[in-house]
Amino acid sequence: MKKFPLQKAFTFIEPGPVVLxxxxxxxxxxxxxxTLSWIMVMDFSPRFALLTGMWNHSCKALLKNKECVISIPTIDISKKVVGIGACSGADTDKFAKFNLTAAKAEQVNAPLIKECLANIECRVVDHIKKHDIFVLDGIQAWFDSARKEKRTFHAVGDGTFITDGPKINHRKLMADKLPAGV
Amino acid sequence: MKKFPLQKAFTFIEPGPVVLxxxxxxxxxxxxxxTLSWIMVMDFSPRFALLTGMWNHSCKALLKNKECVISIPTIDISKKVVGIGACSGADTDKFAKFNLTAAKAEQVNAPLIKECLANIECRVVDHIKKHDIFVLDGIQAWFDSARKEKRTFHAVGDGTFITDGPKINHRKLMADKLPAGV
Structure with a gap:
């Protein structure tokens, strides 16, 4: 897991994968x-919005510590990711239960997850209580380039998941629209 | 294009496709x-959040009319979708330029797009000006089940796009967590 350019970190979230x-x-x-799919990019800086409320045990920690790590899992651990979403940290040590390896982050106390393709350390910069939206700024990104399986997956919401298929390249058509350094 | 159950309409947005x-x-x-990728589900009802501001010509119409249609394109029209994102409605009739067929929606004045797999008529129910977030409630959904190409695509943000690959089915693992009727 090596450091990854922060200005490219939004490219992990923009395609809409399931995240941790x-x-x-x-x-x-x-x-x-x-486990979460209700997340979007707000800015290339990067800034993200995610939706959660007190019905999730993690919400309390987001409110109190004002930090988290967004981790990007790949299809080889999709069962674990679904399992993580089906139990609560209130009564379960999920890192133990799902054999996840926590690695030390650099700028937050929340952990990087070694089994994930990428990790983004984030600070909570706003909480829109009316809508249960948290606004996060990415402050340090990590990427495991040595990992063979790089395909992420996308929740449909009905218990099925779409895996990443082939890429289409429209860089030439979009040259004027791409942010710097991406 | 036939009516589609509203309680399942969030399943078009949750996987994170590029939308119109x-x-x-x-x-x-x-x-x-x-063209937009900065969108997320907020509720199964369905409710969505999208991010746009006055740098997009469409923002003015969202603010004034408080309605829109979210259309889901498939990979066969990916070049059109990129082209739509590379010009402005301020000086371009995009429906003419990209040969899009507008169909009459039922509850809003914004148009359905016949070339898309699905269309969701929406009302703007809130505008979080500080963060350029619009909150939308889906009020009527449409789906073209006769369409052969059903694969959507996901913006990476660097000019490349990930197409839908095979599905994974974890419905049994998630049975307790699925919303009713999905």
Whole structure:
């Protein structure tokens, strides 16, 4: 897992993969993680919005610590990712249950997940309480270029998931529209 | 293009495809359309959040008319979708330029797009000006089940796009977590 240019970190979220949100749980002093698809890019800087509320145990840690890590899983661990979404950190040590390896982040107390393709350390910069939206700024990104499986997956919402297929390249058509350094 | 159950309409957005946002442009009395990836589900009802501001010509119509149509394109028209994102409705009739067929929506003045796999008529229910976020409620959904090409595509943000690959089925693992009727 090596550092990855922050100005390209939005490219992990823009395609809409299922992500994991890692936090440090002050209640029991352990790491927690939740599965999420309700997330979008807000700015290339990068800035992200995600939707969660007190019905998720992780929400309390986001509100208190104002930080998290967004981790990008690949299709080889899709069962784990679904399992992580089906239980609660309130009564489960998910890192133990799902054999996840927490690695030390550089700027936040929430953990990087070694089994993921990429990790983005984030600070919570706003909470739009009315809509349960958290606004996050990415402050450090990590990428495991040595990993063979790089295909992410996308929740349909009905219990099925779309895996990444072939890429289309329209860089020439979009040359004027691409942000600098991407 | 037939009516589609509204409680399943979020399943078009949750996987994170590139979408088109259609509006009625009061300035010139014609339809307009923009390409967008910065969108997420907020609720199964369905409710969506999208990010845009006055740097997009469509923003003015969203603010004034408080309605739009979210259309889901497939990979066979990916070049058109990129082209739609590379010009402005301020000086271009995009429906004419890209040979799009506008069909009459049922509850909004913005148009359905016949060349798209699905269309969701939406009302703007809030505008979080500080963050350039629009909150939309889906009020009527449409689906073209007769269409052969059903693969959507996902913007990476660097000029490349990920096409839909094979599906993974984890419905049994998620049975307790699925919303009713999905």
């Amino acid at each position: 949100i890692g936090t440090f749980d002050n209640d029991n002093g352990r790491f927690n993680v939740m | 946002i259609g509006t009625f442009d009061n300035d010139n009395g014609r339809f307009n359309v923009m």
